Amino acid sequence: MIGRELKRILQKPTAFVCIVVYMGIMILGVESDLRARYEIGFLNLFWVTENFGVTIFIQTLIFPVAAAGNYFDERKGHYDWLIQMRSGQLRYCIAKIVSAVLGGIILYMISVILFFAVCVIFIPEVRHGSTVESITNLFQSKECFWYRMALSIGYYPTVIVLAFQYSLHIGIYVLLGLCVSVFCTNRYVFYAMPFLLTRIGMYIGGFVGLYAYIPYGRELLADGGWGVCLTRNLAAYAVLGFLYYREMKWRGING
Numbered sequence: 001m002i003g004r005e006l007k008r009i010l011q012k013p014t015a016f017v018c019i020v021v022y023m024g025i026m027i028l029g030v031e032s033d034l035r036a037r038y039e040i041g042f043l044n045l046f047w048v049t050e051n052f053g054v055t056i057f058i059q060t061l062i063f064p065v066a067a068a069g070n071y072f073d074e075r076k077g078h079y080d081w082l083i084q085m086r087s088g089q090l091r092y093c094i095a096k097i098v099s100a101v102l103g104g105i106i107l108y109m110i111s112v113i114l115f116f117a118v119c120v121i122f123i124p125e126v127r128h129g130s131t132v133e134s135i136t137n138l139f140q141s142k143e144c145f146w147y148r149m150a151l152s153i154g155y156y157p158t159v160i161v162l163a164f165q166y167s168l169h170i171g172i173y174v175l176l177g178l179c180v181s182v183f184c185t186n187r188y189v190f191y192a193m194p195f196l197l198t199r200i201g202m203y204i205g206g207f208v209g210l211y212a213y214i215p216y217g218r219e220l221l222a223d224g225g226w227g228v229c230l231t232r233n234l235a236a237y238a239v240l241g242f243l244y245y246r247e248m249k250w251r252g253i254n255g
Contacts, residue, residue, distance in 0.1 A: 001087060001091065001092075001095040002094075002095045002098050002099050002102075004095075005070065005095050005096065005099035005100075006099040006102055006103055006106075008070055008099075009066065009067050009070060009099060009100070009103035009107075010103060010106065010107070012066065012069075012070075014065060014066045014069060015066045015067075015103075015107055017062075017066075018062045018063060018065070018066040018107050018111075019107055019110050019111045019114065021058070021062055022055070022058060022059070022062060022063075022107075022108070022111040023111045023114045023115050023118065025053065025054060025055055025058045026046075026049045026050075026053070026055060026111065026112070026115045027049075027115060027118060027119075028053070028054075029048065029049030029050075029052070029053025029054070029055060030045045030048055030049045030053075033045065033048070034119065034122075034123050034126075037123060037125045038125065038129070040125075040126060040129045040134070041126065041129040041130035041131060041134040041135075041155070042116050042119070042120075042126065042130050042155075042156070042159045043130070043134070043135060043138065043146070043155070043158065043159045043162060044129070044134060044135075044137070044138050045119060045126065046112065046115075046116075046159065046162065046163060046166075047138060047162075049115075050166055057195070059108075059169075059170060059173055060173045060176075060194045060195040060198045061191065061192075061194070061195050063104045063107060063108065063170050063173055063174055064104075064173050064174050064176060064177025064178075064191075064194040065177070065190075065191055066103070066104070066107055067100045067101075067103035067104040067107065067174040067177070068100050068104075068174050068175075068177035068178040068181055069177075069181075069190075070096075070100075071096060071178060071181045071182075089248060089249070090245070092248075093244060093245045093248050096178060096244070097175065097178065097237075097241045097244060097245075100171075100174045100175065100177075100178050101171035101174055101175065101237065103174070104167075104170040104171055104173065104174035105164075105167045105168070105170055105171060107170075108163075108166075108167040108170045109160075109163060109164065109167055112163045112167075116159070130155055130156070130159075131155060132147070132150040132151060132155050135147045135150055135155075135158075145226075146158060146162060149161065165226065165229055168229060168230070168233040169233055171233065171236075171237055172233065172236045172237070172240065173194050173198065175236075175237065175240035175241060175244065176193070176194040176197055176198070176240060177190065177193070177194045178240075178244050179240060179243050179244045179247060180193040180194065180197075182244065182247040182248060182251055183247065183251070
């Protein structure tokens with residue numbers, strides 16, 4: 001059931017639009033560097049566009065629509081009740097949660113890979129600057145986790161691992177959209193709520209990790225932020241997943 005739900009997410013036209021839009025936003029974030037044709041590596045470009053661009057705002061708008069919008073569509077004509085009667089409510093909820101999170105992460109990673117591809121095709125200097133030594137220019141240290149990883153497994157695999165770390169918080173935005181979709185009957189409110197909730201989360205101190213975790217300080221020298229990143233994101237997955245299941249239980253009882 002999870003595979004079927006994931007396939008539905010990735011085959012929707014919305015998924016293609018999501019990938020293209022996010023790739024374009026990432027390019028705009030480093031447009032001045034690309035136009036100047038600096039020999040800046042993939043990892044440096046990715047770091048700049050994710051931390052200093054507007055991607056954090058766009059993520060909360062497009063990924064929940066693409067990955068969590070299926071349930072909103074299924075509510076029409078109570079089609080979701082029919083599926084739950086056939087498969088069971090718990091199994092249905094687990095499939096929705098897992099497929100939505102995986103769908104959001106996959107769409108994000110595809111966008112990032114296409115971003116790298118466009119950069120290297122049109123700006124050959126990017127490829128020339130994609131060296132292990134270029135990581136020290138970003139983190140100002142040869143003791144940082146990402147530099148040591150690049151020496152161990154290579155530069156390009158390290159870039160993919162870093163992008164995957166950043167993709168984990170996409171699951172939070174998608175689950176927020178899934179939770180909202182249980183009671184929301186207006187499509188445009190559903191589109192806007194993950195963005196509004198994450199902004200509120202930012203203003204009250206990033207409650208349950210409602211923004212991208214950025215490793216800093218000693219964490220870069222130790223584990224690259226993986227410890228805190230995994231802890232915060234998995235905790236948020238658990239809280240939001242449980243909330244979605246309780247919402248579905250309540251809706252099943254009260255209609």
